[in-house]
């Protein structure tokens with residue numbers, strides 16, 4: 001089966017490919033590496049700004065927010081070209097994909113100017129403060145308190161797993177503003193600059209990730225936050241949360257599909273068992289691409305399709321984990337070797353920063369946790385697609 005796009009979508013792709021060919025940084029030495037997902041070295045800031053200024057950062061946005069009002073299918077081919085090359089448009093992915101996107105949907109005109117545009121233009125970086133020690137999958141149990149006192153909130157509490165917070169300028173922080181309301185109804189969202197007195201960030205290491213550290217605990221003690229930093233309406237933070245997570249899951253499958261494709265290239269099966277696993281990997285990659293394409297077609301027709309995102313996330317992330325393990329096993333001791341990346345866009349390619357098969361295997365575990373665990377995706381599928389009762 002050959003899936004094709006209309007001529008206008010292919011013309012859009014050709015224009016973007018020509019832009020990439022013309023502008024990709026071509027040196028592969030002397031570039032400072034990002035040390036976390038909120039640390040954006042100067043060369044990467046220039047790259048992100050170039051994309052913003054030319055309408056190629058988030059093409060679905062209007063020009064003033066780094067886009068060119070592209071259609072959904074045009075946005076898809078833009079993503080396809082980026083992930084095919086493993087090129088990152090931004091080294092602060094949460095900043096542009098979740099925080100700026102949430103501000104564009106829920107923020108005031110002033111917040112868009114003061115925060116969203118600087119994040120999109122890589123003038124500042126942002127991280128996401130949702131999870132707490134007792135509130136991960138069940139985010140609505142969050143306990144960090146914010147008390148409105150006149151023209152400011154006073155925030156007390158703790159976040160955890162806050163990726164890149166130690167390098168970020170601001171944290172989009174989910175707080176409880178009405179402790180008496182049902183748990184989904186008393187949540188609000190605040191932009192908290194990380195240099196505000198009372199904010200303490202404690203980074204900690206994990207087995208996967210950057211050369212340095214990425215995760216943080218973030219503590220808030222009597223932190224004063226101007227009331228104008230409230231994003232969306234007071235006590236209506238759950239709407240923002242759903243919007244933010246929606247942004248996180250949208251089209252994640254494109255990245256998984258390309259990663260799976262790369263794993264198939266990297267897999268040299270020898271025995272019968274390995275050939276069987278290789279075949280599974282190829283079929284998973286193909287199934288994900290076809291399911292993703294059909295979900296994309298439905299979305300292009302304007303049909304809301306949250307359950308399909310869950311199916312794609314579950315299938316993609318679990319196939320990725322299996323594939324990363326199988327290619328590691330097939331490689332034996334070579335799995336520890338860091339392959340040289342020789343492409344002309346090496347500085348933009350995160351694989352060039354930590355790309356051994358073992359590193360890839362270790363990182364693959366994050367896929368089934370971040371953005372909603374596999375069990376949570378299964379719950380959504382059971383309830384919203386299969387119509388099974390909640391337990």
Ligand SMILES: Cc1cc2nc3c(=O)[nH]c(=O)nc-3n(C[C@H](O)[C@H](O)[C@H](O)COP(=O)(O)OP(=O)(O)OC[C@H]3O[C@@H](n4cnc5c(N)ncnc54)[C@H](O)[C@@H]3O)c2cc1C
Pocket residue numbers: 094127128129130131132133135136137138160161162163164365366367369370371372373374375376379
């Ligand atoms: C790489 C990575 C980056 C992250 N970055 C951020 C970030 O920047 N900001 C942020 O706020 N958070 C971040 N997180 C945290 C992430 O959102 C949480 O880890 C995730 O929501 C799960 O929450 P938890 O770790 O508290 O696990 P829990 O919710 O405690 O879950 C533990 C286990 O119980 C299962 N479980 C829980 N509830 C149910 C249920 N109802 N039914 C069936 N099984 C269930 C889960 O699937 C899981 O296996 C990140 C996580 C990772 C891995």
